[in-house]
Amino acid sequence: PGIVAADGTLDRAAVAARVFGDPDELAALNAIVHPAVGAEMARRRAAWADTDAIVVLDIPLLVRSDDEPLRDEYRDLAGIVVVDVDPEIAVERLVRFRGFDPDGARARIARQASRAARLAVADFVIDNGGDLEQLEREVERCWAWMRRRRDELAAARDAPDTGEAAAGE
Structure with a gap:
């Protein structure tokens, strides 16, 4: 209700x-x-x-809490991108764009995993602390990283098995 x-x-x-x-x-x-x-x-x-497609999953609660750094179902992802922003900038944006009161915004952020816990699982970090142009540059950097990561994984997958791992066991 x-x-x-x-x-x-x-x-x-x-x-x-x-x-x-x-x-x-x-x-x-x-x-x-x-x-x-x-x-x-x-x-x-x-x-x-x-496929060799780059698949992006938008996972708001990838990191549940500081005590549980990464949810089990996401441990096999090829890469994790974290969009990072200073918590006070996040509060300001929640107030300005979503109508939150400052205390409510801070309370919501406080219930989430800490910034340090989110950054600890990141393979790539997008800095969202600036203006839209800066964010667009960050996203372009991320897209280039994703393409390199895809190519690295494809090369590793397609590499011939030399049997060295089995011989060393």
Whole structure:
């Protein structure tokens, strides 16, 4: 009750107010959402598994908490990109663009994994602390890295097996 807008869509602000203020509500929501999202992502990853396509998964909660650095279902990703921003810039943006009050924005950020925990799992970091032009340059750098990473993985996969690993065992 109270989370459906008049037009029948989900009132995201009402959901956020409800779950981010109550750990039990947040756990209940995560128990509903995460298995379904995980299953769909696994299905989509499987569909592209035997290709050289670059597949990007947008995973907001890749790192659940500082105590659980990387969720098990993501340990086999070919690379992890983390978009990083100073927490105070994140607060400012949540206030300006999403209508949060500053304390609510800080509370939401505080419930997430720390910046250090997110950066610890990153293979590549996009700095989102500047303006849009700077972000576009960062994304271009990331895309170049993704293409190099794909090519490295393809070369390793396609390399002839020399048997050296078996001989050394």
